Amino acid sequence: MPDRVGQQFGNYRLTRFLGAGGFAEVYLGKHLYLDRYAAIKVLHEQILAKKGIVQLQQEADILVNLIHPHIVKVLDFSIENTTPFLVMDYIANDTAAKYHQKGTRLHLTTVLQYVNQIASALQYAHNQQVLHLGVSSSAIFVGSNSDVLLGSFGFSMKIEGTHKGLMTSGNIPYIAPEQWNTNPCPASDQYSLAIAAYEWLCGNRPFSANSRQAIKEQHIHTLPPPLREKVPTISTDVDQVVLRALSKDPANRFANIGEFANAFEQACKLPRIFVSHSSKDNEFGMKLVQDLCRVLGSDDAVWYDTYGGLHGGMTWWNTIKQELSTRNTFVVILSPDAVESKWVNDEINIAWHLRNTTGKRIIPVMYRSCNIDLDLSTLQVISFLDRESYEQAFNELLSALGRS
Numbered sequence: 001m002p003d004r005v006g007q008q009f010g011n012y013r014l015t016r017f018l019g020a021g022g023f024a025e026v027y028l029g030k031h032l033y034l035d036r037y038a039a040i041k042v043l044h045e046q047i048l049a050k051k052g053i054v055q056l057q058q059e060a061d062i063l064v065n066l067i068h069p070h071i072v073k074v075l076d077f078s079i080e081n082t083t084p085f086l087v088m089d090y091i092a093n094d095t096a097a098k099y100h101q102k103g104t105r106l107h108l109t110t111v112l113q114y115v116n117q118i119a120s121a122l123q124y125a126h127n128q129q130v131l132h133l134g135v136s137s138s139a140i141f142v143g144s145n146s147d148v149l150l151g152s153f154g155f156s157m158k159i160e161g162t163h164k165g166l167m168t169s170g171n172i173p174y175i176a177p178e179q180w181n182t183n184p185c186p187a188s189d190q191y192s193l194a195i196a197a198y199e200w201l202c203g204n205r206p207f208s209a210n211s212r213q214a215i216k217e218q219h220i221h222t223l224p225p226p227l228r229e230k231v232p233t234i235s236t237d238v239d240q241v242v243l244r245a246l247s248k249d250p251a252n253r254f255a256n257i258g259e260f261a262n263a264f265e266q267a268c269k270l271p272r273i274f275v276s277h278s279s280k281d282n283e284f285g286m287k288l289v290q291d292l293c294r295v296l297g298s299d300d301a302v303w304y305d306t307y308g309g310l311h312g313g314m315t316w317w318n319t320i321k322q323e324l325s326t327r328n329t330f331v332v333i334l335s336p337d338a339v340e341s342k343w344v345n346d347e348i349n350i351a352w353h354l355r356n357t358t359g360k361r362i363i364p365v366m367y368r369s370c371n372i373d374l375d376l377s378t379l380q381v382i383s384f385l386d387r388e389s390y391e392q393a394f395n396e397l398l399s400a401l402g403r404s
Contacts, residue, residue, distance in 0.1 A: 008032070009040050009080045010087065021134065021152065021171075023047055028090060038075060039151075041086040048084050056084055062130055063153055070121040072141065072151035091149060096137040096196070105231065106200040108238070109298045112268045113146050115197050119261035121150045122193065126186045126257065133184055135192035136171035137199060172212055173205050177220045177248050187250035190257045194245035197264070201238070202230040206246065220248070233295045233398065237267035271361075271401045273302045274327040276347040278337035282306065284367050284384070285333055291394060303327060324350050329361045329401065332376075335368035348373065363400050 004014050004027060012029030018039065019026050029040040048056060060077035063086070067073065076087035093099075096114070100106060106114075118140060122132060132139075132153060139152035176191035178184060199205045206224035209215040224246050227239045241263045247253050254260040273292065277285040289304045296302075303323045320343075324330070330351035338344045352375060354360040364372065364381045372381070380400060384393045 004042060007080075009042065009083075009085050010076065010078050012038060012040055012087065014040060019138075029087070037090045039072075039088045039090040041088060043084045043086070045082050045084075048079070048082060053079070060086070062128060066125060066128060066130065066153065068121050068124045070117045070147075070149055071125070071153070072149050074153065088151070091141045091143075091151065093141045093143050093149075096140040096142050096148065096200075099142040100137075100200070103203045105203045107298060108201070108268055108270070108296065110146050111197055111200045112265060114140070114148050114200065115193065115264050116261050117148050118150050118193055118196075119257045122189050123256065123258040123261075125153075126189070131184060131186060132189050132192075133179060134171060134174075135189050135196065136174040137196050138171055140196070172215055173207065175216075175219060176250070178250055180216050180220060185250055186256065187253045190245050190253050190260050191250075193257065194242050194260070198224065198227065198242055198246070201234060201242070202227055204230070223248075235267060235402065237402075238264070241267045270296050270298060270301050271329045272300075272327045273329045273331055273401075274324050274347075274351075275302060275304045275331045275333065276338075276344050276351070277304075277333040278335060278341045278344055280337040281333050281335050281367055288333070288365070288394075292397075295398065320347065321350065325354065327360075329363065330354075331363045331365055331397075334364055334366045334370055334372055334376075334381075336370045337368075339370050339372065348376070363397065365397065 003017070004025070005017060007014050009029065011032050013032060014027040015030050015037075016028040017025065018028055024041050024043045027040045027042065029038050030036075031038070051059075057077070060074075063074040064077065072091055073089045074086055075089065078085060078087075118135070122135070125132060130153070132150070134152045135150070136152075139150060141149040141151060143149065171192075174192040174195045176184070176188040179188045179191075195205055207215055207218040207222065209218060224243060227234045227242060228236065241260070244263075245253050245260050254263060275285060275289055285304065286306070289302045292302050293299050305320070324347060330347075332338070332344065332348060332351070351360060351362055355362050362376070362379060364376050364379055366372075366381050366383045366385055369385060382393055382397045382400060384390060386393070
């Protein structure tokens with residue numbers, strides 16, 4: 001690989017090497033006359049020899065017109081001597097591969113945001129008859145508020161066109177089976193995004209090996225391990241959606257990448273929980289809430305009044321009623337003190353009314369033995385009476401919440 005730092009490409013002088021892919025190197029370029037920087041993607045000369053100047057110009061024209069809030073913008077295309085290159089917006093942010101330490105499990109809400117934004121970008125590109133064929137955590141830049149940008153578009157991705165010899169130039173751990181066989185399609189990008197989602201959800205990609213050939217064989221022949229084998233708290237729905245997008249046969253994946261994102265979002269829909277309790281049970285309640293937030297991947301997943309009704313007053317009660325009405329799940333921690341609490345009983349009555357009118361889910365949790373309301377007794381009661389079996393009871397609660 002030649003060291004091009006210091007060379008001039010168009011109106012830019014290359015100042016720093018940023019990275020390389022299968023058919024290009026990327027450099028930071030400083031404009032010769034303006035105080036601005038750009039990413040200069042220098043393509044290998046065989047790309048020009050293989051496709052010819054006319055086809056490259058046509059494909060570059062498509063790239064320049066890919067304008068989407070989650071796609072790194074291509075600004076220009078030219079040829080320096082016999083070397084074609086692209087000028088792109090320079091994104092100073094880290095890629096997802098660098099931003100998140102290897103082996104890190106991301107919150108479900110973060111993964112959902114990443115998948116939705118990248119799927120939106122890819123669906124837009126597919127609608128313009130463009131494949132990416134290089135989707136990976138190294139091609140995704142993380143910005144503020146977990147917004148992401150998809151970069152690394154190149155010249156191997158017209159949906160209708162010649163792909164032979166270019167399809168395995170993507171990031172090897174993410175390449176779809178049909179892409180290895182130089183027969184890519186829009187579903188190939190779906191597969192690669194599903195590999196990234198799998199990695200974000202459990203901290204590791206489904207396939208790894210010491211050689212290119214070995215990992216190729218895994219992608220083509222080996223079924224990915226279910227996510228729940230690695231992280232038991234991941235829901236069955238999320239697991240099934242990701243595994244479907246990782247089907248060996250593109251025809252068995254979702255019809256398009258937008259459908260994959262929609263199915264993933266439905267599978268990820270978090271229960272929004274209101275926890276009712278007596279102040280006397282606050283220690284247990286706090287532990288339960290912290291564990292639920294950890295598993296659900298969102299601090300906003302559970303609303304919990306730390307003071308258990310000790311605030312009082314109309315402002316406080318209006319807040320209670322508002323949270324009760326907007327949350328889809330009501331968990332009540334039962335104990336002798338809770339049964340005697342006016343606040344807990346008022347909350348139960350509101351929740352029961354909402355159950356009858358809006359279908360709100362009610363889950364009683366028995367913390368300390370007590371007699372319970374006749375209506376509550378008709379529901380499944382999760383028992384935490386055996387202090388040695390907290391984990392088992394907590395898993396039963398997750399199952400009742402649809403997160404098992």
